[in-house]
Amino acid sequence: AQSVTQLDSHVSVSEGTPVLLRCNYSSSYSPSLFWYVQHPNKGLQLLLKYTSAATLVKGINGFEAEFKKSETSFHLTKPSAHMSDAAEYFCVVTPSTGFQKLVFGTGTRLLVSP
């Protein structure tokens, strides 16, 4: 069985300050992990994914995440927040091999103030 826990339902930052969105996972198998972003009334956009290669994964728009097996974590970070980063972020887990059935976290809403 697989699951993800996003530890914060809301995160508020000021523009130009660092962003940290936390995610812990549980998986019976070697997992693949993803971060998706969803802007209001829009579909999901893939930010980055981990598939058992490099543990530090760089994504689009300056985001990156580090896979830490010992901590079962896959936290999303960005050095400097931009107003356009305000959105809902989902951490997602799936088995790294075989058929893809995504399990979504509950989401973290990122608020960016000027």
Add this chain to the structure above:
Amino acid sequence: GAVVSQHPSWVICKSGTSVKIECRSLDFQATTMFWYRQFPKQSLMLMATSNEGSKATYEQGVEKDKFLINHASLTLSTLTVTSAHPEDSSFYICSVYSSGEYNEQFFGPGTRLTVL
């Protein structure tokens, strides 16, 4: 990656009517598509897996007679909400699965259904 469209982007209907939502893979032949439902301020929940040319596989708790899924071609899957009720109001999102180079799902923009 694949480009996925959904139609309509939003729909309002009366209780008891049926609504069809289309999901199209514009540049990729998708043997597998997924349908998700997202209630306000909640996460996405997988409803069903749609396989081209065969019956969809529904997740536990999803009524297959209420949410009819047809995947008649490699570029089109439809979700029909039959006898819709206000509790069916939600954001419905489809995705296509690419097992090749990307091994990931590509999501459509979603359809907001409001049942009065």
